Amino acid sequence: MSDPATRLAHAEAAAHGRGGTRERFGPLVAAYHGPDLPLNSAWHDGSAPLTEADLLAFEAFSTAHGAPATLHLLAPSVNEALPLLTARGYALTYVLHAYTHDLRDLPPAPTLDVRRSDDPDGWAAHSALGFGPGSEPIMRVVAHLPGTQLYQAHVDGQVAGTAALGLTEGVAALFGTSTLPGRRGLGAQTALLAARLHAAHAQGAELASVFATPGSASERNIRRAGFRLTTLRLTFTRNS
Known part of the structure; x- marks a missing residue:
């Protein structure tokens, strides 16, 4: 089984946008489902570095749908992307623990x-x-x-x-x-x-995944079920 964080990033991006309006900008998969819904966001699939052109295209997509530019990255992709995100006016708005479970x-x-x-x-x-x-x-x-x-x-x-x-x-x-x-x-x-x-x-x-708010009762239940902390999901939103 390949690295769980890599598999998780690919799977989340591949699933993102089902049932809504979906577009890809480099490693970003953007989705829009309707006004004021938290599903309106983009996922970084971890396959390639984020470029300014990718971000500009995603921001235009968000603006066209009247939604804030919000994107999710797993921790392994953040260090490389952070200088660009900061330069484009993005701020960290949420952090979740990403857990995985080997289904064997x-x-x-x-x-x-x-x-x-x-x-x-x-x-x-x-x-x-x-x-x-x-x-x-x-x-x-x-x-x-x-x-x-x-x-x-x-x-x-x-x-x-x-x-x-x-x-x-x-x-x-x-x-x-x-x-x-x-x-x-x-x-x-x-x-x-x-x-x-x-x-x-x-x-x-072969693998199960779940996101949890750090320190929550749900996280304790997840740990008891045999899940292991794999990485972090970091959410960034561009300041308007």
Whole structure:
């Protein structure tokens, strides 16, 4: 298996923009999904150094869609790109921990009732209950992205948590994890992690990935599920 960070960068860029307007500028894959959505951004695929021409083209794409120029890079690509990003007026706005899991080593199967959902809008409504007010529009977009597999964990017959899975180039991306108010501490996140790892392995994926806010409860669950910290995802936004 090749370097996990390299595989992750390629897979995230390849998946970026499914279901939206998508353009490539050198190693950047830019996407636009609609007004004021955090999916409006670009991913650096790690294949080549970023050039000023790449950035100028991406900035024109962002301006044409009325979106801020926001891009994601994994840490191995940042040092080389940082002088150019600084010169173009970009500032670091967010950092996430990027974890990976070798799918040859799976955790135990979940003990809670975890099911696939074929109701994207219902899934999005439940997911938004966990993420909080104002999150349903973005979760509805996420639920309808091509290739997205939706999961729900149930406790006593009621939805306790939601999560999503997408497979690209043998890498399983785990995202959209949410626990409903009043259902926290019942093991929903742990069950959803395990269920998606087993599902990804059954579908031929070799590596799973997930991003986490440093120090969060989700990060602790991710570590317990056997994920290893691989690198950082750094988000830069150009000052207007």
